[in-house]
Amino acid sequence: MSLFDECIEVLGENVHVFSDSQREQILNDFESSFPFTKWGRIEWDKVSNHTEVNTVDEIISFLNQNINEYSNVIYVIWDEGTLPIIQSNLDKVFEVxxxxxxxxxxxxxxxxxxxxVIEIFHDGEVRIGLK
Structure with a gap:
């Protein structure tokens, strides 16, 4: 079983895997919402409202302070271009x-x-920001 398959399994029944055409539409929306560096990272100094976070509580606090009622439905996007994009529940994603x-x-x-968006960078840095 691949790491992707294990991820889908632990997320449970509230996960949706998108087809290629849907994936492209979500990526277009994502890339038009946030500026990116040439190396594929969000260019945070061009995002006016963002912060570095270390805990789930800090993420929830940021959302509560900046968005009246934020959506718990999110897309999970990985940097590996061959992987599908999935939709899940933010609380469930935090659990696993x-x-x-x-x-x-x-x-x-x-x-x-x-x-x-919440960016979880491979060096351990986690940032959250608003478009």
């Missing part, structure tokens, strides 16, 4: 975050409806 981040080096949790 080690399984989610094990799939690939860098991971983004993106909510287009609420306009936030």
């Amino acid at each position: 975050i080690d399984d989610v981040t094990a799939v690939s080096f860098d991971t983004w949790l993106f909510s287009p409806s609420s306009g936030y």
Whole structure:
């Protein structure tokens, strides 16, 4: 079983795997919402409202302070281009975050409806920001 398959399994029934055409649409939305460096990282100094976080509580606090009612439905996007994008519940992703981040080096949790992204960089740095 691959790390992706294990991730899908632990996320349970509230996970949706997107087809290639849907994946492209989500990526287009993601890339038009946030500026990226040439090496594939969000260019945080061009995102006016962002912060580095160390805990789930800090992420929730940021969301509560900056968004009246944020969406718990998010897309999980990995830096490995051959992997599908999945949709899941933010709370569930946090419960199994080690399984989610094990799939690939860098991971983004993106909510287009609420306009936030959480970037989990392979060096351990985690940032959250608003478009």
